[in-house]
Amino acid sequence: MYDINEWKHVFKLDPDKVISDEDLEKICESGTDGIIVGGSDNITEENVLNLMSRIRRYLIPCVLEVSTAESIIPGFDLYFIPTVLNSRSTKWMIDLHHEAVKEYGEIMNWDELIVEGYCILNPDCKAAALTDANTNLSLDDVTAYARVAEKMYQLPIFYLEYSGMLGDLAVVEQTKKVLTKTKLFYGGGITSAEEANRFAQFADVVVVGNVIYTDLKAALTTVEAVK
Numbered sequence: 249m250y251d252i253n254e255w256k257h258v259f260k261l262d263p264d265k266v267i268s269d270e271d272l273e274k275i276c277e278s279g280t281d282g283i284i285v286g287g288s289d290n291i292t293e294e295n296v297l298n299l300m301s302r303i304r305r306y307l308i309p310c311v312l313e314v315s316t317a318e319s320i321i322p323g324f325d326l327y328f329i330p331t332v333l334n335s336r337s338t339k340w341m342i343d344l345h346h347e348a349v350k351e352y353g354e355i356m357n358w359d360e361l362i363v364e365g366y367c368i369l370n371p372d373c374k375a376a377a378l379t380d381a382n383t384n385l386s387l388d389d390v391t392a393y394a395r396v397a398e399k400m401y402q403l404p405i406f407y408l409e410y411s412g413m414l415g416d417l418a419v420v421e422q423t424k425k426v427l428t429k430t431k432l433f434y435g436g437g438i439t440s441a442e443e444a445n446r447f448a449q450f451a452d453v454v455v456v457g458n459v460i461y462t463d464l465k466a467a468l469t470t471v472e473a474v475k
């Protein structure tokens with residue numbers, strides 16, 4: 249399913265982490281809507297290529313979530329481009345994007361690119377530290393970012409990122425209320441079917457990452473739970 253508007257559940261695989269062929273097969277054949285390849289540490293052309301070619305044995309849509317310009321390689325179905333709306337630095341909102349488009353602009357297939365407006369809310373996650381995100385936000389701040397994403401920038405995705413911790417369900421619920429076109433992605437700390445189901449009440453798409461590497465069985469139960 250290559251239309252992200254139809255998605256409800258995706259797994260995020262980290263090129264810097266080890267996954268066996270057997271476990272990868274279970275993930276790719278789980279019934280999830282897509283696989284996002286992405287992470288924030290040690291993302292290289294080599295480990296991205298390796299993971300992509302292994303996922304390519306299956307029919308599942310495979311997306312690269314770009315975190316460094318150096319690790320962009322051809323062959324993915326789509327490229328998700330994060331822009332961190334609550335970063336204190338323009339680097340993570342626009343500067344790296346400007347540089348990358350300067351380099352790849354002539355050869356890019358713009359139809360493969362989907363921009364994600366990130367709002368990072370776990371102060372202790374790597375992405376928050378890397379991007380110097382202001383995570384000290386009220387509910388009104390978060391919903392204002394969501395409105396900026398949809399009404400002003402017309403972004404296809406608004407991503408509430410709690411990577412590593414379970415987020416605040418009320419924030420997800422209220423954020424969903426202010427979005428009409430932009431899809432709400434929720435990611436962070438999901439470790440069970442029950443948690444996945446709870447966040448899927450409000451998020452359009454639930455993203456499941458770290459638990460794949462700590463409890464694969466539990467990770468697999470999250471698919472059925474949201475579909």
Ligand SMILES: CC(C)=CCC/C(C)=C/CC/C(C)=C/CC/C(C)=C/CC/C(C)=C/CC/C(C)=C/CC/C(C)=C/COP(=O)(O)OP(=O)(O)O
Nearest residue numbers: 287288315316317321322327344345348373374375411412
């Ligand atoms: C040759 C070819 C195929 C060309 C294709 C053209 C193309 C796709 C061009 C790209 C153009 C473009 C605009 C690129 C953007 C470049 C770039 C570097 C943008 C910055 C992205 C960004 C803001 C990164 C910051 C980090 C971040 C938000 C990453 C998102 C993923 C994330 C939060 C992962 C979680 O990480 P994890 O390691 O799991 O963390 P935990 O420890 O908390 O679990």
Ligand SMILES: O=P(O)(O)OC[C@@H](O)CO
Nearest residue numbers: 411412435436437457458
């Ligand atoms: O790894 P977890 O905590 O499941 O978060 C998923 C995803 O939002 C990370 O970018």
Ligand SMILES: [Mg+2]
Nearest residue numbers: 262411457458
């Ligand atoms: Mg992770």
